[in-house]
Amino acid sequence: MIELFIGVPIKDISAVKIEPDLFRGLSRLEKDRSKLVAINLGGMKLVAEDVDRIITVLLRSKTPTIIISDDEIMAQYDRLEHIEVISSKHLDELFEESVQKLEKLNSLDKQITKISTQRRGVAFYLLSGLLILEPLIKTAYLKYTTGFSYETVFGIILSIESPIKIFEYWVLFPLAGLALARTAWWSIFVFVGTHLYSLYAHIVYDEFSWPYVQETPHISSNLLLVLNSAILLYFLIPEHRRPFIKKAKEVFRANERVKLDCEVQVFVGERNFSATVVDISQGGALLSTKESLSIGDVVEIELKELDGPYKALVVRNVESEGEEKLFGLKFEFAKRSQRKNLSGYVDEVKTA
Numbered sequence: 013m014i015e016l017f018i019g020v021p022i023k024d025i026s027a028v029k030i031e032p033d034l035f036r037g038l039s040r041l042e043k044d045r046s047k048l049v050a051i052n053l054g055g056m057k058l059v060a061e062d063v064d065r066i067i068t069v070l071l072r073s074k075t076p077t078i079i080i081s082d083d084e085i086m087a088q089y090d091r092l093e094h095i096e097v098i099s100s101k102h103l104d105e106l107f108e109e110s111v112q113k114l115e116k117l118n119s120l121d122k123q124i125t126k127i128s129t130q131r132r133g134v135a136f137y138l139l140s141g142l143l144i145l146e147p148l149i150k151t152a153y154l155k156y157t158t159g160f161s162y163e164t165v166f167g168i169i170l171s172i173e174s175p176i177k178i179f180e181y182w183v184l185f186p187l188a189g190l191a192l193a194r195t196a197w198w199s200i201f202v203f204v205g206t207h208l209y210s211l212y213a214h215i216v217y218d219e220f221s222w223p224y225v226q227e228t229p230h231i232s233s234n235l236l237l238v239l240n241s242a243i244l245l246y247f248l249i250p251e252h253r254r255p256f257i258k259k260a261k262e263v264f265r266a267n268e269r270v271k272l273d274c275e276v277q278v279f280v281g282e283r284n285f286s287a288t289v290v291d292i293s294q295g296g297a298l299l300s301t302k303e304s305l306s307i308g309d310v311v312e313i314e315l316k317e318l319d320g321p322y323k324a325l326v327v328r329n330v331e332s333e334g335e336e337k338l339f340g341l342k343f344e345f346a347k348r349s350q351r352k353n354l355s356g357y358v359d360e361v362k363t364a
Contacts, residue, residue, distance in 0.1 A: 019052030053081040076114035104334040143189025207240045269293045270362045279312040296342045
């Protein structure tokens with residue numbers, strides 16, 4: 013739901029508040045802190061200072077915003093996470109999709125990430141600290157129970173020759189603690205991995221072996237193993253593991269889409285027509301056209317910036333409103349050089 017619409021109102025786009033004047037609207041945006049804003053720049057003659065003012069306000073407020081503009085200068089800001097730039101000719105097809113994307117920044121994904129990084133509070137960070145300090149806790153306990161000096165205890169510990177035993181003593185639990193304290197893409201995998209390995213290490217524990225010299229592993233290891241099991245159950249809840257999985261997907265996503273909005277020539281058998289590539293990746297593209305295509309059709313598209321036509325397969329039909337139809341394409345490269353050239357082109361567009 014658009015809370016604030018700035019600029020000339022557009023039919024079929026409703027908003028809680030409408031402010032036709034751009035600069036009064038920006039002032040209201042700063043004051044009200046709306047959750048979702050649409051700015052219609054169509055028909056406005058903006059100078060560089062005006063653009064700077066708009067972007068400065070949006071960067072400062074971090075307000076999820078849809079900018080409706082055909083100006084190429086504004087299109088470059090579409091790469092910012094909380095800004096979606098849509099041209100007027102694709103407004104019907106992309107507006108609702110952009111609204112849904114930006115609403116996520118104010119809903120579950122944002123809230124869960126915030127909870128996972130901030131509101132986990134004392135319990136998570138206390139356990140993380142205990143995991144990181146576990147080797148020192150074991151060492152102090154050994155000193156207390158044996159009555160040996162720290163020099164003697166460290167001598168015993170350092171006498172361990174097996175790299176695996178050294179890893180288990182000094183690295184295993186601190187690594188799990190570090191993973192628990194971070195909301196990085198690798199965190200959940202490292203935490204689960206170290207936990208499973210610690211379970212294995214407890215199962216195959218050799219009685220009365222150094223450095224514990226007792227029938228079972230150290231009490232701190234047993235306690236932290238129980239607590240880690242509870243944390244593992246916590247991560248089984250989808251909402252709790254979502255921020256970690258989301259970041260992992262971002263890292264391993266092979267074909268990131270970038271907005272293009274570029275006119276191309278399309279060849280399908282004996283017919284050809286003009287169309288618009290709405291977005292593109294190293295593996296495919298989203299094509300907008302008034303012509304009809306069917307899933308499975310083989311097409312060739314020509315981009316002005318690249319040599320030769322690029323062969324692609326129509327893999328999906330995207331629902332859209334109005335005369336324009338949207339089709340998902342998957343590139344089928346005839347030469348390795350084509351894949352390389354397209355990859356370079358996509359990277360260039362992304363950083364432009």
